[in-house]
Amino acid sequence: NAGVTQTPKFQVLKTGQSMTLQCAQDMNHEYMSWYRQDPGMGLRLIHYSVGAGITDQGEVPNGYNVSRSTTEDFPLRLLSAAPSQTSVYFCASRQQERSNEQFFGPGTRLTVL
Amino acid sequence: GNSVTQMEGPVTLSEEAFLTINCTYTATGYPSLFWYVQYPGEGLQLLLKATKADDKGSNKGFEATYRKETTSFHLEKGSVQVSDSAVYFCALSDRTSGTYKYIFGTGTRLKVLA
Numbered sequence: 395n396a397g398v399t400q401t402p403k404f405q406v407l408k409t410g411q412s413m414t415l416q417c418a419q420d421m422n423h424e425y426m427s428w429y430r431q432d433p434g435m436g437l438r439l440i441h442y443s444v445g446a447g448i449t450d451q452g453e454v455p456n457g458y459n460v461s462r463s464t465t466e467d468f469p470l471r472l473l474s475a476a477p478s479q480t481s482v483y484f485c486a487s488r489q490q491e492r493s494n495e496q497f498f499g500p501g502t503r504l505t506v507l
Numbered sequence: 508g509n510s511v512t513q514m515e516g517p518v519t520l521s522e523e524a525f526l527t528i529n530c531t532y533t534a535t536g537y538p539s540l541f542w543y544v545q546y547p548g549e550g551l552q553l554l555l556k557a558t559k560a561d562d563k564g565s566n567k568g569f570e571a572t573y574r575k576e577t578t579s580f581h582l583e584k585g586s587v588q589v590s591d592s593a594v595y596f597c598a599l600s601d602r603t604s605g606t607y608k609y610i611f612g613t614g615t616r617l618k619v620l621a
Contacts, residue, residue: 398550434613435613436511436596436611436612436613436614437551437596437611439608439609484550484551486550486551491606491607492602492607494539494541494556494558494600495541495553495556496551496553496609498543498550498551498552499550500548500549500550501549501550
């Protein structure tokens with residue numbers, strides 16, 4: 395099992411550019427989520443999905459879109475990058491929404507100039 | 508609403524010193540509590556968990572006890588090693604408005620010196 399994988403590891407964008415952060419898991423988990431990690435703020439939930447075809451907003455969804463066409467994949471799209479989106483992004487999955495343990499990917503470090 | 512508060516870092520210790528990282532929480536229900544560890548350049552990994560009051564979670568020499576009366580879940584280790592240098596996150600999972608939400612603390616960086 396590869397667990398949760400994310401690509402790319404690093405990315406630099408210019409303001410206004412768009413891009414997609416990829417996330418995949420091979421554990422057949424129903425629940426997947428995206429977090430951003432900023433200094434002094436811990437992890438904040440951006441979007442989540444309780445299963446294929448179902449997504450919902452988290453704490454800080456503005457500027458991001460998600461879709462969940464398969465159980466395995468949960469891409470995060472930045473529509474028009476802004477410097478405020480400079481952060482480290484983590485994808486996570488768990489068996490079900492009520493499951494205790496979350497499994498995290500290695501992260502994507504994004505810089506927006 | 509639910510929240511997690513943990514001590515500010517960084518915490519710098521010598522090898523074999525005793526470690527305590529404080530964590531307190533606020534929750535409306537009966538949350539499960541967790542400690543996650545993040546090593547440099549990696550994602551978070553579950554270190555230990557406790558799902559009800561008075562449970563003790565333990566792993567790799569780390570321990571934490573779910574204290575409902577003080578709403579705390581402090582992380583302890585009797586003798587730290589250089590390899591324990593990482594960022595430690597306290598977290599809770601609670602059912603709010605029909606959904607299960609994970610709330611993370613801000614993280615505490617631990618640096619262990621040889």
